[in-house]
Amino acid sequence: MNIVVDVNKIWESSGESAIRAELDNLPPAELLRGVDACPYCGRAHHADIHSVDTGANALETLPARLRELHVSSAFVIADETTKKFLPQVLPYIEAADVSVITHIVADAEPVPEERAIGGIIMDWQPCDMIIGVGSGVVNDLSRLSSFRLGVPFGIVATAPSMDGFASVVAPMIRASLKKTYPAHTPAIIIGDKRLLDTAPPVLTAAGIADVLGKLNSLVDWKIASIVTGELYCPWVASVMRLALERVILLVEAGGDISVPLMDALVIAGLAMAFHDDSRPAAGVEHHIAHAWEMMFLEEGRKLVPHGVKVGIGTVFAMKLAKRLAEWTPGEANLFDKETWLVEMKRVYGRASDSIIALEDAQQKNARANAHARRESAIAHWDEIIALLSALPSAEDVVQLIKESGGAAFPEEIGVSEQNVRDALLYAKEMRGRYTIQQLAWDVGLLPDAMGVLL
Numbered sequence: 001m002n003i004v005v006d007v008n009k010i011w012e013s014s015g016e017s018a019i020r021a022e023l024d025n026l027p028p029a030e031l032l033r034g035v036d037a038c039p040y041c042g043r044a045h046h047a048d049i050h051s052v053d054t055g056a057n058a059l060e061t062l063p064a065r066l067r068e069l070h071v072s073s074a075f076v077i078a079d080e081t082t083k084k085f086l087p088q089v090l091p092y093i094e095a096a097d098v099s100v101i102t103h104i105v106a107d108a109e110p111v112p113e114e115r116a117i118g119g120i121i122m123d124w125q126p127c128d129m130i131i132g133v134g135s136g137v138v139n140d141l142s143r144l145s146s147f148r149l150g151v152p153f154g155i156v157a158t159a160p161s162m163d164g165f166a167s168v169v170a171p172m173i174r175a176s177l178k179k180t181y182p183a184h185t186p187a188i189i190i191g192d193k194r195l196l197d198t199a200p201p202v203l204t205a206a207g208i209a210d211v212l213g214k215l216n217s218l219v220d221w222k223i224a225s226i227v228t229g230e231l232y233c234p235w236v237a238s239v240m241r242l243a244l245e246r247v248i249l250l251v252e253a254g255g256d257i258s259v260p261l262m263d264a265l266v267i268a269g270l271a272m273a274f275h276d277d278s279r280p281a282a283g284v285e286h287h288i289a290h291a292w293e294m295m296f297l298e299e300g301r302k303l304v305p306h307g308v309k310v311g312i313g314t315v316f317a318m319k320l321a322k323r324l325a326e327w328t329p330g331e332a333n334l335f336d337k338e339t340w341l342v343e344m345k346r347v348y349g350r351a352s353d354s355i356i357a358l359e360d361a362q363q364k365n366a367r368a369n370a371h372a373r374r375e376s377a378i379a380h381w382d383e384i385i386a387l388l389s390a391l392p393s394a395e396d397v398v399q400l401i402k403e404s405g406g407a408a409f410p411e412e413i414g415v416s417e418q419n420v421r422d423a424l425l426y427a428k429e430m431r432g433r434y435t436i437q438q439l440a441w442d443v444g445l446l447p448d449a450m451g452v453l454l
Contacts, residue, residue, distance in 0.1 A: 166269030209311025
């Protein structure tokens with residue numbers, strides 16, 4: 001493939017190319033260890049992960065890893081899809097003289113929500129460790145349940161489908177609203193090629209697209225630091241950018257990518273763990289994806305892999321960035337609370353109460369707060385425009401997604417034009433996090449420019 005996204009330009013536009021050289025020279029064990037005192041933000045960046053083993057026979061390391069952690073009993077979680085891997089995985093657990101209790105998440109298409117967590121808690125019997133056998137949903141359920149139960153967890157990945165393997169947070173649905181809950185990193189990560197290679201192509205494409213979303217999320221984060229003073233760490237951002245670079249080069253090279261993709265996904269999760277938050281990984285592209293997920297749930301529709309939605313959200317984020325880069329800041333539209341309340345009920349249904357409560361607490365849309373952000377943005381407009389202008393085009397991102405075998409357009413996954421319109425206007429209401437979508441509202445680009453984004 002003639003790659004259209006220049007990784008060197010991505011680093012140059014960040015102003016953090018020197019850190020790239022530092023990270024490239026770090027052995028994997030050193031990267032996993034993090035830093036005690038970051039020379040850029042002064043904080044310690046650590047991920048409490050005992051081991052990461054990926055490759056052709058990674059499962060063979062599992063008995064030794066369990067012995068190193070003195071595990072004598074394990075509560076193994078799988079779902080209806082991934083339970084087929086248990087005959088391959090359980091013998092390695094039992095080889096360490098570990099007794100096993102299994103829990104199968106009952107739903108044919110499980111969702112990371114309170115009912116699934118409740119099922120785990122009801123079946124729980126005291127064990128030394130929870131081990132998830134799966135990827136996205138199983139990973140999130142294992143992480144949050146183990147955190148709440150006060151035991152470590154490990155994950156045996158069955159698909160390179162998302163960037164949360166090494167993360168410290170768990171995205172879950174509570175009261176119909178997708179929220180990110182604090183949790184902990186896994187003690188053990190296993191990515192065995194024999195399992196990863198069985199993943200459906202859509203899940204591998206989802207993993208690629210999830211990381212491509214960092215094209216936008218890192219810029220969202222840096223602009224937020226400029227406009228609102230939010231803490232931004234160039235070292236953590238560079239760890240995430242390293243994962244992004246590797247995925248772009250993987251798409252360019254093609255071929256057998258399951259293990260190197262898994263490695264890149266782990267690095268992306270490490271960046272979240274180092275920051276103790278999902279901020280480096282998720283901006284408006286994720287908000288759009290979460291909004292569509294909640295719309296699908298409200299309508300009783302089958303969910304689409306998370307990373308697929310993120311990839312399409314990234315295409316729209318690039319469109320919005322291009323429009324902002326050409327925009328002359330104006331006045332924000334006045335916030336009409338009554339109209340907004342009606343729209344939240346229409347768009348988010350059962351989840352609207354939680355969204356309304358968030359606005360009541362943060363007053364994000366209040367005129368004074370919007371004005372303050374606008375004035376700060378205008379004062380740094382040249383710096384913001386430089387960041388936005390360096391982003392690839394929406395067409396370039398579409399090419400990357402299509403080359404990886406993924407979906408790049410909303411109609412490919414059943415997202416209607418109304419769903420798109422609602423997400424482009426209101427995805428920002430789901431979080432207090434500042435993104436270029438909030439910037440577009442604050443400087444008067446939205447909602448008036450919707451036509452050029454659709």
